[in-house]
Amino acid sequence: MRANRPLLEVDRLRVEFPTRRGTLVAVDEISFHIDPGEVLGVVGESGAGKSLTGSAIIGLLEPPGRIAGGRILFDGSRIDDLPYEQMRRIRGKQIGAVFQDPLTSLNPLYSVGRQLIETITTHLDLSEGQARKRAIELLAEVGIPAPERRIDQYPHQFSGGMRQRVVIALALCANPRLIIADEPTTALDVSIQAQIIALLKKLCREHGTAVMLVTHDMGVIAETADRVAVMYAGRIAEIGPARQVIKQPLHPYTVGLMGSIPMVGTDADRLVQIEGAMPRLTEIPPGCAFNPRCPKVFERCRHDRPDLIRVGPASTACWLYDGQAGHD
Amino acid sequence: MLAFIVRRLIQSIIVMLAVAFIAFSLFQFTGDPINNMVGPEASAETRQLLRERLGLDKPFPIQFLHFVGNVVQGEFGVSYRLGMKVEDILVQRLPATLELVAVAALLALAVGVPLGVYTGLHRYGAVSRLMLTLSLVGISLPTFLIGILLILVFAVWLGWLPSFGRGKVVSIGWWTTNFTSWDGFRSIILPAITLSLFQMTLIMRLVRAEMLEVLRTDYIKFARARGLTNRAVNFGHALKNTLVPVITITGLQIGALIAFAIITETVFQWPGMGLLFLQAIQFVDIPVMSSYLVLVAFLFVIINLVVDLLYYAVDPRLRIDRAAVGAH
Numbered sequence: 001m002r003a004n005r006p007l008l009e010v011d012r013l014r015v016e017f018p019t020r021r022g023t024l025v026a027v028d029e030i031s032f033h034i035d036p037g038e039v040l041g042v043v044g045e046s047g048a049g050k051s052l053t054g055s056a057i058i059g060l061l062e063p064p065g066r067i068a069g070g071r072i073l074f075d076g077s078r079i080d081d082l083p084y085e086q087m088r089r090i091r092g093k094q095i096g097a098v099f100q101d102p103l104t105s106l107n108p109l110y111s112v113g114r115q116l117i118e119t120i121t122t123h124l125d126l127s128e129g130q131a132r133k134r135a136i137e138l139l140a141e142v143g144i145p146a147p148e149r150r151i152d153q154y155p156h157q158f159s160g161g162m163r164q165r166v167v168i169a170l171a172l173c174a175n176p177r178l179i180i181a182d183e184p185t186t187a188l189d190v191s192i193q194a195q196i197i198a199l200l201k202k203l204c205r206e207h208g209t210a211v212m213l214v215t216h217d218m219g220v221i222a223e224t225a226d227r228v229a230v231m232y233a234g235r236i237a238e239i240g241p242a243r244q245v246i247k248q249p250l251h252p253y254t255v256g257l258m259g260s261i262p263m264v265g266t267d268a269d270r271l272v273q274i275e276g277a278m279p280r281l282t283e284i285p286p287g288c289a290f291n292p293r294c295p296k297v298f299e300r301c302r303h304d305r306p307d308l309i310r311v312g313p314a315s316t317a318c319w320l321y322d323g324q325a326g327h328d
Numbered sequence: 329m330l331a332f333i334v335r336r337l338i339q340s341i342i343v344m345l346a347v348a349f350i351a352f353s354l355f356q357f358t359g360d361p362i363n364n365m366v367g368p369e370a371s372a373e374t375r376q377l378l379r380e381r382l383g384l385d386k387p388f389p390i391q392f393l394h395f396v397g398n399v400v401q402g403e404f405g406v407s408y409r410l411g412m413k414v415e416d417i418l419v420q421r422l423p424a425t426l427e428l429v430a431v432a433a434l435l436a437l438a439v440g441v442p443l444g445v446y447t448g449l450h451r452y453g454a455v456s457r458l459m460l461t462l463s464l465v466g467i468s469l470p471t472f473l474i475g476i477l478l479i480l481v482f483a484v485w486l487g488w489l490p491s492f493g494r495g496k497v498v499s500i501g502w503w504t505t506n507f508t509s510w511d512g513f514r515s516i517i518l519p520a521i522t523l524s525l526f527q528m529t530l531i532m533r534l535v536r537a538e539m540l541e542v543l544r545t546d547y548i549k550f551a552r553a554r555g556l557t558n559r560a561v562n563f564g565h566a567l568k569n570t571l572v573p574v575i576t577i578t579g580l581q582i583g584a585l586i587a588f589a590i591i592t593e594t595v596f597q598w599p600g601m602g603l604l605f606l607q608a609i610q611f612v613d614i615p616v617m618s619s620y621l622v623l624v625a626f627l628f629v630i631i632n633l634v635v636d637l638l639y640y641a642v643d644p645r646l647r648i649d650r651a652a653v654g655a656h
């Protein structure tokens with residue numbers, strides 16, 4: 001066993017949607033890894049393929065979407081080709097998930113306690129009573145006041161921020177080693193967003209949980225992420241240490257994103273100051289997908305597609321850096 | 329909760345009064361009821377005496393109050409056709425219809441719900457497609473045709489089941505039942521299937537549509553992401569969320585079953601209220617017709633009350649008590 005084996009390794013992952021007019025490639029051979037306890041931020045415009053990557057990792061792509069190539073390794077073993085039942089045991093237990101909208105993530109017909117207890121007893125060998133005790137502790141841990149009383153209440157009796165705390169408790173309740181948090185604060189009131197991110201960060205640090213944090217919020221990335229991956233049109237444009245990518249972005253797209261670093265709590269989507277919009281999956285140009293919008297575009301960009309090139313501690317998919325590849 | 333029930337009861341009373349008014353008006357539309365009771369040769373004094381004895385000389389509102397008073401005491405007048413007290417006739421006929429409707433409703437639920445769940449879960453399966461096609465037949469064939477086809481196959485060709493009547497019934501107090509004798513049980517099968525087929529297909533299609541809807545929701549995706557078993561997700565979380573619309577429609581459909589029973593009872597010569605009503609129309613037997621209206625309206629009101637109470641049982645959002653909300 002290698003001492004510092006990555007917790008999650010995504011290797012040339014490809015996600016496709018077969019349609020009548022041909023196959024749409026929504027995630028195109030992306031590779032990255034997450035180390036134990038590490039926070040990887042993932043940014044990019046809507047439709048870049050961030051959520052699909054997350055869904056592919058937890059094995060919940062909705063048909064007709066499917067993994068068409070590549071491998072996903074968790075703790076050294078493949079999880080992308082596991083039978084449903086085996087993958088189910090990993091979900092929640094090893095890899096937890098937090099989705100965008102806390103208002104719709106909880107089943108309205110069951111008390112939060114019931115939803116916590118069923119998740120705990122599914123994964124841990126605890127009795128109903130022990131699970132309830134653990135559920136109350138978890139609610140206290142995520143900062144819900146009077147958890148003994150609140151546990152028997154229903155989702156509609158909680159505010160948006162409180163519900164997202166419950167969702168975080170649900171994601172953490174079997175102590176997973178990785179959490180995929182897909183825009184966990186986008187749907188929340190701006191005043192609450194920072195609290196929820198701080199909570200997530202604190203809990204994951206305490207439990208040693210790694211996080212794949214999808215967000216639009218560069219402020220959150222700067223504050224929370226160890227490394228950051230910038231996605232564009234189904235591919236990784238740039239990936240590297242958060243500090244590095246924010247201070248000295250390589251890829252012209254990242255430069256554009258950073259040039260418009262939003263205030264904490266605002267939506268990068270609306271602030272991208274780069275001309276034009278990300279192409280639809282059916283209209284991705286040949287060569288570099290960013291070339292119609294790129295201020296630095298040159299001839300080669302229109303024919304050849306760049307792969308990730310290592311530049312110092314970061315990597316970027318841009319021909320500007322061809323030949324500058326650093327050595328490991 | 330109590331306030332809700334009281335409000336509902338008041339609404340019910342208003343509905344019942346409105347129906348009673350319509351039922352009462354039937355008498356006015358069909359000319360002088362005295363003519364129906366005495367021959368054309370009766371003298372003016374005889375008519376006047378009878379009119380006074382029946383209270384028909386009183387003003388309209390008084391007559392209506394009198395009518396309501398009688399109905400509340402269970403007195404519905406005397407049938408023109410049979411010369412018996414209407415309440416006695418209804419007591420004879422009510423059990424036949426209620427048993428038929430109850431069996432048909434149970435059958436529709438017992439078959440419709442599982443088929444709806446199955447076709448919702450296995451959306452693209454061959455069995456699902458077949459069931460959907462068959463259900464179209466069930467929805468589009470008229471009831472009397474289904475009844476006649478069933479009689480043809482199971483009574484005439486195969487000779488397995490009786491084609492008309494209630495068979496041997498056993499009295500329990502004033503109630504008569506089909507279920508305590510083999511012959512009675514066999515007799516109810518064909519009419520119950522005939523009556524339930526439409527509702528069965530309707531419930532199946534409704535449950536299927538609701539399942540498809542619910543399976544797309546975030547909380548189902550989150551339930552899967554928590555690693556819950558398929559059974560817990562599909563039956564614990566998804567099915568329960570389809571129940572509110574299913575209860576609504578089933579409630580409405582029980583009303584429809586009582587109405588449709590008129591046709592089924594005619595096809596199978598089932599001695600219930602529907603058959604009685606049809607015969608009453610042929611003979612312009614106003615007391616029976618108006619009593620049938622009042623009784624059916626009463627059953628509708630009861631069904632609606634039960635449906636509302638079931639909502640309360642299923643959906644906690646309707647049970648918000650102010651104390652809990654205030655505690656935010």
Ligand SMILES: Nc1ncnc2c1ncn2[C@@H]1O[C@H](COP(=O)(O)OP(=O)(O)O)[C@@H](O)[C@H]1O
Pocket residue numbers: 017024026044045046047048049050051052053063064065281
């Ligand atoms: N069911 C689907 N059929 C076809 N295309 C889809 C489907 N679901 C998602 N996509 C496409 O996949 C791309 C990536 O989506 P997503 O991962 O949700 O983006 P992000 O989370 O980065 O905003 C989008 O362009 C979207 O149009």
Ligand code: SF4
Pocket residue numbers: 251252253288289290291292294295296297298301306317318319320
């Ligand atoms: S490869 Fe060319 S078009 Fe693409 S980002 Fe780099 S310079 Fe711009």
Ligand SMILES: [Mg+2]
Pocket residue numbers: 047050051052182
């Ligand atoms: Mg997304």
